[in-house]
Amino acid sequence: MNIETIQEYLPIILKGFWITVHLFLWSLLFSTVGGFILALMRLSPIATFRWISAVIGWLFRGIPLLLLLFYAFFALPAISRSLMFEPFWAAVLGLSIWTAAYQSEAIRSGIISVEKGQIEASETLGMTKRYYMRRIIIPQSIRIMIPPFIGNAINTMKQTSLAAVITVPEMTLLARQIISEDFKVAEPLLALASIYLLLTTILLMAQQGLERIFRLKV
Amino acid sequence: MASLVSVKGLKKSFGDLEILKGIDLEVQRGEVLSIIGPSGSGKTTILRCLNLLERPTGGQIDIDGQNLCKERSGGEMQFATRSDLRQIRKGIGLVFQQFNLFPHMTALENIIEAPMAVNKVDRSTAVEAARDLLESVGLGKWADHYPLQLSGGQQQRVAIARALAMEPAVMLFDEVTSAVDPELVGEILLVMRQLAEEGMTMLVVTHEMNFAADVSDRVLFMDNGVVVEEGPAAQVLGAPQNARTQGFLRAVRDRAPMDEDQQ
Numbered sequence: 001m002n003i004e005t006i007q008e009y010l011p012i013i014l015k016g017f018w019i020t021v022h023l024f025l026w027s028l029l030f031s032t033v034g035g036f037i038l039a040l041m042r043l044s045p046i047a048t049f050r051w052i053s054a055v056i057g058w059l060f061r062g063i064p065l066l067l068l069l070f071y072a073f074f075a076l077p078a079i080s081r082s083l084m085f086e087p088f089w090a091a092v093l094g095l096s097i098w099t100a101a102y103q104s105e106a107i108r109s110g111i112i113s114v115e116k117g118q119i120e121a122s123e124t125l126g127m128t129k130r131y132y133m134r135r136i137i138i139p140q141s142i143r144i145m146i147p148p149f150i151g152n153a154i155n156t157m158k159q160t161s162l163a164a165v166i167t168v169p170e171m172t173l174l175a176r177q178i179i180s181e182d183f184k185v186a187e188p189l190l191a192l193a194s195i196y197l198l199l200t201t202i203l204l205m206a207q208q209g210l211e212r213i214f215r216l217k218v
Numbered sequence: 219m220a221s222l223v224s225v226k227g228l229k230k231s232f233g234d235l236e237i238l239k240g241i242d243l244e245v246q247r248g249e250v251l252s253i254i255g256p257s258g259s260g261k262t263t264i265l266r267c268l269n270l271l272e273r274p275t276g277g278q279i280d281i282d283g284q285n286l287c288k289e290r291s292g293g294e295m296q297f298a299t300r301s302d303l304r305q306i307r308k309g310i311g312l313v314f315q316q317f318n319l320f321p322h323m324t325a326l327e328n329i330i331e332a333p334m335a336v337n338k339v340d341r342s343t344a345v346e347a348a349r350d351l352l353e354s355v356g357l358g359k360w361a362d363h364y365p366l367q368l369s370g371g372q373q374q375r376v377a378i379a380r381a382l383a384m385e386p387a388v389m390l391f392d393e394v395t396s397a398v399d400p401e402l403v404g405e406i407l408l409v410m411r412q413l414a415e416e417g418m419t420m421l422v423v424t425h426e427m428n429f430a431a432d433v434s435d436r437v438l439f440m441d442n443g444v445v446v447e448e449g450p451a452a453q454v455l456g457a458p459q460n461a462r463t464q465g466f467l468r469a470v471r472d473r474a475p476m477d478e479d480q481q
Contacts, residue, residue, distance in 0.1 A: 117318035120318065
């Protein structure tokens with residue numbers, strides 16, 4: 001293994017960099033919105049909502065992501081032609097649903113950990129539930145949900161590599177192509193690993209920044 | 219004239235445990251009523267029932283002419299609707315033992331939040347009123363501090379100002395000095411005394427016997443979910459008739475300094 005070969009492979013793998021980043025960002029966006037809705041449903045006074053949310057969480061945390069990706073790409077079009085997605089969007093679909101199931105738990109645990117006295121104070125002042133959730137409870141819960149939320153995001157970032165198996169030309173797929181063409185293994189994989197490490201490092205730095213922003217002023 | 223606060227036959231059970239066993243009390247406009255009694259006697263539960271933070275299991279509550287709950291003929295409870303309740307709660311200020319300030323907002327923001335959201339007061343009017351209130355509780359210079367940057371005594375005074383900002387008809391105080399350091403109790407009591415002198419109607423659950431004696435018009439002694447004795451402050455505290463009241467007051471006067479923390 002030598003450094004020069006790594007330098008040679010890095011630009012090739014980097015061609016998939018933006019696809020990886022886009023896979024991640026779209027999945028993060030959809031899973032955050034979806035996870036938030038699932039969390040609120042889980043905390044709803046309406047039993048049907050709680051039940052639906054619980055079943056979705058149970059289902060998509062219980063099935064391997066690889067299977068979800070296969071399902072989104074191969075099985076959905078078999079059900080109906082209108083459910084045929086490009087590989088990229090099939091991957092985003094699978095990643096989003098899978099991540100949303102996890103993010104809903106991170107978001108829900110943040111919301112329920114806000115002290116009960118905060119709700120009582122809000123109610124005593126005559127605020128509606130919708131109002132105090134938005135202004136009092138959720139802003140305080142964000143601080144608590146940052147670490148598990150970023151933890152889930154880091155997981156999703158790494159799992160975008162599974163999109164390779166449904167032919168999305170992201171970094172892992174490109175690295176595998178190099179391996180099968182050049183019969184080199186260590187160098188492309190090391191280049192690949194270093195890029196993932198860079199991306200997850202950025203996310204960890206984002207976590208520190210967010211924690212600083214939402215820290216209570218003491 | 220009808221009482222501002224009227225409670226008849228108030229009952230509250232948690233499961234099989236009956237905390238309030240039929241409480242009657244009336245508070246006139248401008249009157250200060252202190253409720254005293256041992257821990258677990260149901261004092262706090264009364265206050266929490268008065269704005270339905272706890273839902274009574276029996277009896278009737280009316281505040282400022284509005285019905286919060288009553289017992290139907292079958293014994294079933296009927297509560298104010300959610301929107302009526304919000305309306306009624308605007309007129310009832312509650313100050314908690316644990317302050318319950320919003321930690322992500324400054325003192326000023328804590329105070330203006332509800333007037334702007336609930337009473338639709340515009341921001342500049344709300345800010346002006348909040349600054350006056352902070353001034354009146356001695357915290358004019360602390361408007362832009364966050365709750366965790368303030369002492370317990372200061373936080374509690376902000377909490378009082380926050381409740382007052384809604385211009386309530388009656389203020390409820392739930393052991394508001396119990397969670398602060400002993401040397402900071404005085405500054406909270408001072409604010410409450412001021413409020414009483416301005417004619418605010420107040421219901422005060424307290425362990426501060428001197429405050430109860432000096433400031434309240436009437437004192438109500440509770441034990442075991444019932445009102446044991448009630449009357450003018452001087453009478454109940456100075457010359458109690460009931461043996462249980464006498465015993466309680468003796469215990470409070472003789473308490474070792476250590477007990478203060480537990481109370």
